[in-house]
Amino acid sequence: MTKHKLLSLGHGLFLGFIALIIIFPFYWMIASSLKTENQIFQLPPVWLFKPHFASYAAAIVNDNILRALLNSLIVTVGAVALGIAVGAPAAYGLARYTFRGSSQIQFWYVTNWMLIPVVVLIPFYLLAANLRMIDNPIVLILIYQTFVVPVVVWLLVDQFRAVPIALEEAALLDGMSKFGIFLRITLPLTVPGITVAAILAGIFAWNDLLYAFILTPGTDARTAPTVMMSYLGGYIIPWGRVMASAVMITGPVVVGGIAINKYIARGLTLGAVK
Amino acid sequence: MAQISIDGVTKRYGATEVLKRLDLSVAEGEFMVLLGPSGCGKTTLLRMIAGLETPSTGRIMIGGTDVTLTPPAKRDVGMVFQSYALYPHMTVRENIALGLKLRGVTPTEIASRIERVAALVQIAPYLERKPKALSGGQRQRVALARVIAREPSVSLMDEPLSNIDAQLRTVMRAELLRIHRKTGMTTIYVTHDQEEAMGLGDRITVMNFGHVEQIGTPDEIYAHPANAFVARFIGAPRMNLIRLAHRPGANAIEAAGIRAPVPATLGTLPPDLFLGFRGEEARPGAAHDGEAMIEGVVDVVEHLGAQIEVHLRLDDGEEAVFRRPRGETIWREGERASLAIPAAHLHLFNAETGAALRA
Numbered sequence: 001m002t003k004h005k006l007l008s009l010g011h012g013l014f015l016g017f018i019a020l021i022i023i024f025p026f027y028w029m030i031a032s033s034l035k036t037e038n039q040i041f042q043l044p045p046v047w048l049f050k051p052h053f054a055s056y057a058a059a060i061v062n063d064n065i066l067r068a069l070l071n072s073l074i075v076t077v078g079a080v081a082l083g084i085a086v087g088a089p090a091a092y093g094l095a096r097y098t099f100r101g102s103s104q105i106q107f108w109y110v111t112n113w114m115l116i117p118v119v120v121l122i123p124f125y126l127l128a129a130n131l132r133m134i135d136n137p138i139v140l141i142l143i144y145q146t147f148v149v150p151v152v153v154w155l156l157v158d159q160f161r162a163v164p165i166a167l168e169e170a171a172l173l174d175g176m177s178k179f180g181i182f183l184r185i186t187l188p189l190t191v192p193g194i195t196v197a198a199i200l201a202g203i204f205a206w207n208d209l210l211y212a213f214i215l216t217p218g219t220d221a222r223t224a225p226t227v228m229m230s231y232l233g234g235y236i237i238p239w240g241r242v243m244a245s246a247v248m249i250t251g252p253v254v255v256g257g258i259a260i261n262k263y264i265a266r267g268l269t270l271g272a273v274k
Numbered sequence: 275m276a277q278i279s280i281d282g283v284t285k286r287y288g289a290t291e292v293l294k295r296l297d298l299s300v301a302e303g304e305f306m307v308l309l310g311p312s313g314c315g316k317t318t319l320l321r322m323i324a325g326l327e328t329p330s331t332g333r334i335m336i337g338g339t340d341v342t343l344t345p346p347a348k349r350d351v352g353m354v355f356q357s358y359a360l361y362p363h364m365t366v367r368e369n370i371a372l373g374l375k376l377r378g379v380t381p382t383e384i385a386s387r388i389e390r391v392a393a394l395v396q397i398a399p400y401l402e403r404k405p406k407a408l409s410g411g412q413r414q415r416v417a418l419a420r421v422i423a424r425e426p427s428v429s430l431m432d433e434p435l436s437n438i439d440a441q442l443r444t445v446m447r448a449e450l451l452r453i454h455r456k457t458g459m460t461t462i463y464v465t466h467d468q469e470e471a472m473g474l475g476d477r478i479t480v481m482n483f484g485h486v487e488q489i490g491t492p493d494e495i496y497a498h499p500a501n502a503f504v505a506r507f508i509g510a511p512r513m514n515l516i517r518l519a520h521r522p523g524a525n526a527i528e529a530a531g532i533r534a535p536v537p538a539t540l541g542t543l544p545p546d547l548f549l550g551f552r553g554e555e556a557r558p559g560a561a562h563d564g565e566a567m568i569e570g571v572v573d574v575v576e577h578l579g580a581q582i583e584v585h586l587r588l589d590d591g592e593e594a595v596f597r598r599p600r601g602e603t604i605w606r607e608g609e610r611a612s613l614a615i616p617a618a619h620l621h622l623f624n625a626e627t628g629a630a631l632r633a
Contacts, residue, residue, distance in 0.1 A: 164359065169355070170355060172347060174347075174420075189362060
């Protein structure tokens with residue numbers, strides 16, 4: 001065997017090993033969700049078994065996981081939509097205009113991202129409690145802005161800067177208003193960047209446990225991660241239901257991620273090469 | 275009546291003065307070229323006429339109305355950008371239609387104008403394409419079509435040919451002229467290419483360091499440059515400027531290897547002079563009466579194809595460069611040679627101020 005072949009074999013083995021590490025937990029999650037409680041703990045593991053959907057049924061009927069998924073969806077979509085509606089104009093302002101303190105404001109946005117959630121959680125909890133808004137999804141949508149807006153601003157400032165200023169000037173001469181230019185010229189040209197911002201922010205919102213666990217603990221208002229948390233309360237952990245719920249929670253994220261992964265790669269490198 | 279007039283316009287960015295009290299007027303239907311090296315303020319001036327920049331002081335009038343502070347949309351000007359600035363997410367048709375829609379032109383009128391303009395600039399087959407799918411020259415035509423379709427009273431062009439290859443550039447130059455003759459739009463055209471300026475302009479404004487060096491027809495500027503800067507900038511190959519000292523009171527210029535008559539009407543000459551002449555107006559051989567004579571050693575002979583370029587080293591170290599027809603064998607490197615220049619084609623400049631000395 002030549003040295004080159006040996007090298008590429010090693011390369012392949014290494015990549016396979018990494019892929020295994022990443023894929024195995026997913027396999028284990030899906031397999032366990034389809035096994036009976038006994039099969040899950042059998043050693044050596046049962047590789048071939050008849051799929052069994054009782055865990056899913058239990059998760060849907062007993063734990064109302066579908067309602068929790070819907071809550072998660074509402075909160076995520078709401079948080080991302082509000083974050084883009086607020087963050088995109090902010091990013092545009094920072095990208096196109098220089099004013100006193102503009103670079104400080106941009107820095108402030110980015111550092112907000114590093115905010116430790118617990119620091120805002122307690123005052124926000126008190127605020128929400130006094131406003132009688134505990135268990136209201138709007139509270140989550142609002143508090144998620146503490147990271148959605150920074151992500152959106154951080155990503156979009158560069159995206160907007162990459163749009164040639166001559167395009168906006170041409171539109172100005174064509175008779176378009178400044179807001180019209182933002183809406184009809186600049187924004188459509190930054191759709192890949194906006195998509196990336198929406199995905200990154202959406203993943204944060206979808207996965208959030210801390211805020212949701214404290215601010216929307218009620219059975220009707222709780223989000224999917226809170227349901228997962230609730231399984232860990234008793235003496236026995238119902239692993240089948242845990243795994244079935246986990247499949248239903250991560251499923252949309254994984255499928256969505258694969259569907260738009262081309263966009264992500266393009267968005268994150270957009271502007272790097274003209 | 276001037277269609278566009280610029281009165282004492284100054285533009286400052288912080289402490290730097292980009293334009294210095296500039297005056298300029300462009301007649302209705304005129305093709306005016308702003309020519310100058312990069313950084314001379316020509317693009318800034320164009321952008322101020324468009325309304326994309328505001329003058330620090332001074333006034334800009336279009337069609338008799340003061341538009342100094344009028345926003346670009348209300349000025350009735352169209353602009354072709356150096357980068358074309360076509361909207362990438364719209365088709366060619368949408369690109370052209372946008373400005374018309376925003377100005378309230380009816381859909382049927384928009385459609386007929388697009389047809390007309392597309393035929394004029396020959397982009398009819400590409401109307402449904404996106405700019406990405408067009409070549410540089412086609413994009414250039416679309417940018418032009420976008421302006422023409424709007425029928426603005428003034429069209430502004432910022433180096434529109436600088437991004438296309440040299441061959442196509444000559445084609446487009448002729449095209450621009452043809453379209454200008456047809457539409458009769460008052461046009462202001464910015465370029466740093468003197469050949470382009472000569473070819474296109476009804477008149478040329480030569481700019482340098484934020485002020486106007488000379489305004490005139492291509493012929494005037496070529497034949498009678500107002501100063502040494504214009505003399506050097508216009509014409510390829512450029513005018514020879516030979517620096518020499520003048521003895522006060524003498525009625526001819528005499529220096530090492532140079533003898534030139536000086537018309538009495540010029541009055542007292544400054545002691546420090548540039549003697550200018552274009553290579554194509556000199557002929558080899560001894561000077562007759564009323565002609566200037568330049569003598570030196572042939573330094574280098576370059577073969578350029580149809581012509582040869584001769585570098586003549588004068589006795590005091592100055593150099594004169596001129597082109598001669600291919601095959602002229604009298605130029606041999608290292609040998610002495612002389613040139614005669616008719617007095618009418620001699621230019622004298624004050625070397626200190628650069629100003630041309632004229633009778």
